Amino acid sequence: MARRRGDTREQIREVALKLFAEQGYEKTSLREIAERLGVTKAALYYHFKTKEDIVTSLFDDFKTEVDELFAWAREQSVTPEMRREFIRRYAEIIQGTGGTLMRFMQENGPAVRHLKAGDDMRKRFQALADVLVDKDASLPDQIRARLSIFSLHMTLFIRDAIDADDEAVQAAALEVALDLLPTG
Incomplete structure (x- = not known):
């Protein structure tokens, strides 16, 4: 079953916030956020460019x-x-x-x-x-x-x-x- 767009967007936000807390904003990359979510960087870019x-x-x-x-x-x-x-x-x-x-x-x-x-x-x-x-x-x-x-x-x-x-x-x-x- 495919994820709905809103669900994916919310999951990105939650994972990013956790990573920012764990590693710091500057040390967290979009690639790491995508990896933690199990999605491609392109999929992440669909929702957030930066x-x-x-x-x-x-x-x-x-x-x-x-x-x-x-x-x-x-x-x-x-x-x-x-x-x-x-x-x-x-x-x-x-x-x-x-x-x-x-x-x-x-x-x-x-x-x-x-x-x-x-x-x-x-x-x-x-x-x-x-x-x-x-x-x-x-x-x-x-x-x-x-x-x-x-x-x-x-x-x-x-x-x-x-x-x-x-x-x-x-x-x-x-x-x-x-x-x-x-x-x-």
């Missing part, structure tokens, strides 16, 4: 989810509860592929800095924090609001050092992020 195209497609999916969160936030009155719900929804986004992408960005910093997708992601992270920060709040409260997002991100990198299952770690990270949000 490694950057693969990374861009992964970031595009994440950006779509974050943009939907921004759209939701724009429709809300800015209240402490809205900000808490914003953090909850963002935590759900990064518990999946979003978290894998952030680890990819961290582990491949020099390579990602030169990719347009990486620059777009950094701008989105800043915009996420901007939703949470009340410009009239005290400086400590502005920092707490930004740290709420940062605490969710950092948990992705310290998971292996914590003796708990992923679900417990994610719940604890969300609790910390919510505790950091100013209440006023």
Whole structure:
């Protein structure tokens, strides 16, 4: 039975992300991705011409989810509860592929800095924090609001050092992020 185009494309993205995590972005070739998948390089080229195209497609999916969160936030009155719900929804986004992408960005910093997708992601992270920060709040409260997002991100990198299952770690990270949000 032949693979559907969407399935193959998704498999390429998953394998590429695993290889980028294992070996680094710069050290991973399209040939290695094709070999790991058991397809020809030509078959891979049918879906993606470059490694950057693969990374861009992964970031595009994440950006779509974050943009939907921004759209939701724009429709809300800015209240402490809205900000808490914003953090909850963002935590759900990064518990999946979003978290894998952030680890990819961290582990491949020099390579990602030169990719347009990486620059777009950094701008989105800043915009996420901007939703949470009340410009009239005290400086400590502005920092707490930004740290709420940062605490969710950092948990992705310290998971292996914590003796708990992923679900417990994610719940604890969300609790910390919510505790950091100013209440006023």
